[in-house]
Amino acid sequence: MIEFQNVCIRAGDFQLKDVTFEIGSGQYAVLMGRTGRGKTTILESLCGLRRVQSGKIMIRGMDVTDWPPGDREIGYVPQDLALFPTFSVAEHLKFALHLRRFHTTQIERRVHELAEMLGITHLLKRQIEGLSGGESQRVALGRALSFRPTVLLLDEPLSALDAETREEIQTLLRTLTENTGVTTLHITHNAAEATALADRCFHIVDGQVTEESMNQTEQASRANSTAS
Amino acid sequence: MTDLTTHRKAGTKSKFRRRGSDLPFFLVMSGISSCFILLIVLLIAADLMFTSFEDFRAAVMKPEIQSAFRLTILSCTIAALLSIWVATPLGYLLSRYRFPGRLLIDTIVDIPIVLPPLVLGLSLLILFHLPFGNWELEAWLRDDIGFPVTYRWPAVILAQFSVSCAFAVRTMRVTFDQINPRAEDVARTLGCTRGQAFLQIALPQSWRGMIAATTIAWARALGEFGPILVFAGATRMRTEVLSTTVFLELSIGQLNAAVAVSLLMVAIAVVVLVVLRVLGTGLTS
Numbered sequence: 257m258i259e260f261q262n263v264c265i266r267a268g269d270f271q272l273k274d275v276t277f278e279i280g281s282g283q284y285a286v287l288m289g290r291t292g293r294g295k296t297t298i299l300e301s302l303c304g305l306r307r308v309q310s311g312k313i314m315i316r317g318m319d320v321t322d323w324p325p326g327d328r329e330i331g332y333v334p335q336d337l338a339l340f341p342t343f344s345v346a347e348h349l350k351f352a353l354h355l356r357r358f359h360t361t362q363i364e365r366r367v368h369e370l371a372e373m374l375g376i377t378h379l380l381k382r383q384i385e386g387l388s389g390g391e392s393q394r395v396a397l398g399r400a401l402s403f404r405p406t407v408l409l410l411d412e413p414l415s416a417l418d419a420e421t422r423e424e425i426q427t428l429l430r431t432l433t434e435n436t437g438v439t440t441l442h443i444t445h446n447a448a449e450a451t452a453l454a455d456r457c458f459h460i461v462d463g464q465v466t467e468e469s470m471n472q473t474e475q476a477s478r479a480n481s482t483a484s
Numbered sequence: 485m486t487d488l489t490t491h492r493k494a495g496t497k498s499k500f501r502r503r504g505s506d507l508p509f510f511l512v513m514s515g516i517s518s519c520f521i522l523l524i525v526l527l528i529a530a531d532l533m534f535t536s537f538e539d540f541r542a543a544v545m546k547p548e549i550q551s552a553f554r555l556t557i558l559s560c561t562i563a564a565l566l567s568i569w570v571a572t573p574l575g576y577l578l579s580r581y582r583f584p585g586r587l588l589i590d591t592i593v594d595i596p597i598v599l600p601p602l603v604l605g606l607s608l609l610i611l612f613h614l615p616f617g618n619w620e621l622e623a624w625l626r627d628d629i630g631f632p633v634t635y636r637w638p639a640v641i642l643a644q645f646s647v648s649c650a651f652a653v654r655t656m657r658v659t660f661d662q663i664n665p666r667a668e669d670v671a672r673t674l675g676c677t678r679g680q681a682f683l684q685i686a687l688p689q690s691w692r693g694m695i696a697a698t699t700i701a702w703a704r705a706l707g708e709f710g711p712i713l714v715f716a717g718a719t720r721m722r723t724e725v726l727s728t729t730v731f732l733e734l735s736i737g738q739l740n741a742a743v744a745v746s747l748l749m750v751a752i753a754v755v756v757l758v759v760l761r762v763l764g765t766g767l768t769s
Contacts, residue, residue, distance in 0.1 A: 303673045304672075304673070305669050305672070305673070324672070324677075325669075325672040325673045326672055326673065326674065326675040326676060326677065328673070330673055331673070332669075332670055332673040334666055334669070334670060336664070336666055338664060338666035338667040338669070338670045339667070340667050340671070340685055341667075341689055342688040342689055351671070351674055352674040352675055355674060355675035355676060355680070356675060399670075399674070400674075402674075403674065403675070
């Protein structure tokens with residue numbers, strides 16, 4: 257479903273070389289690694305916001321390496337969420353559907369379906385200003401899933417949330433990805449988060465992406481919780 | 485902890501009180517700031533004391549000054565609107581993209597700001613009258629297009645625009661620098677082209693900056709004098725704007741009329757700045 261074939265990316269001072277991995281359709285994969293090792297760079301390359309130097313990026317068997325971001329059908333939730341300050345919550349959910357020229361009734365139906373799924377029906381008329389961290393996160397997720405993308409990219413979606421909200425969003429993520437069957441790549445530093453959500457776990461070490469068994473991730477998570 | 489409690493009980497609260505007061509800070513800061521405010525207020529007060537209401541009334545009733553007033557309002561508004569049209573895309577490009585020659589473009593934008601006003605006017609005059617073989621811009625505009633520029637009202641607007649646009653570009657660039665480009669990136673993943681991301685995401689966020697840039701461009705155009713004098717001349721009832729009126733009235737020894745027109749310009753500037761500021765940022769900010 258998502259395939260990186262010998263991808264080389266240069267981002268500022270560092271370079272990712274021969275990045276090769278694949279994630280199957282509907283799988284929930286987690287990408288871990290220390291800060292500044294290129295996790296976000298990989299996500300940006302996948303959704304078309306960063307050019308790759310060489311190699312191929314395949315989605316659903318198609319080579320999308322040179323495709324513009326809008327044609328890749330990828331829902332992206334960046335770390336800072338980047339909500340649109342002049343939009344209401346409902347407008348966030350409608351935006352991608354308007355761009356795809358959906359009929360008004362279809363848009364309304366989809367917005368209500370999404371809002372219900374995310375538990376934000378009561379927020380639809382609200383502006384973005386004043387939303388809590390958890391509410392903003394739900395809006396960003398709704399915006400990314402609104403057009404039924406085949407791939408969902410999450411860049412540390414739980415890092416800025418308190419423990420209780422993190423638990424809620426974690427459950428929501430699992431439910432959403434199971435219900436929609438969307439292939440997900442999620443960046444995190446947290447091994448416990450990876451264990452709770454992921455089917456597969458990748459690590460970036462020295463510019464290379466390697467897969468780690470879920471048992472190893474679970475052990476790391478247990479070691480972390482014992483240490484803390 | 486025990487010590488602290490004991491001291492508090494013993495009434496030695498003063499020992500723990502911060503000794504430094506914020507009063508000197510505010511005195512120094514407001515003292516320095518008030519020097520400038522006082523200078524401006526004194527300048528206006530001196531003008532007001534120099535002239536009388538009768539002088540002011542007589543000056544503004546003059547048909548030449550009324551004509552200059554109309555041309556000033558019109559030319560400043562057109563120059564400011566043209567400036568914002570150019571400054572918005574240019575400011576956006578300079579803020580968002582790294583491209584070859586960006587530094588050069590950035591420097592060129594600043595040239596009208598640092599150039600002496602008379603030199604700018606002279607450069608405009610030379611540009612319009614420099615022959616390229618048998619072709620000359622002014623002659624082409626006058627004879628083929630039927631739209632002569634030099635020493636006419638379009639020259640006034642072009643001279644004002646050349647300077648005010650540079651200030652508007654600076655303002656718009658800072659405005660876009662302060663807007664998170666990530667939102668436009670996300671919009672592109674949702675299906676936007678770069679153009680749609682600019683129009684639907686960046687532009688609506690920049691409206692305060694656009695109003696600020698328009699205000700600055702308008703105010704700058706109002707104060708323009710040197711390039712207008714050289715490129716448009718100072719022909720009464722034709723290319724005379726209020727800044728040239730002050731010069732013309734002074735040159736014929738009409739000091740009272742010059743001061744009256746100066747006060748009129750102050751009043752116009754205050755009204756326009758207040759109106760735009762209220763429109764743009766609300767009364768409270």
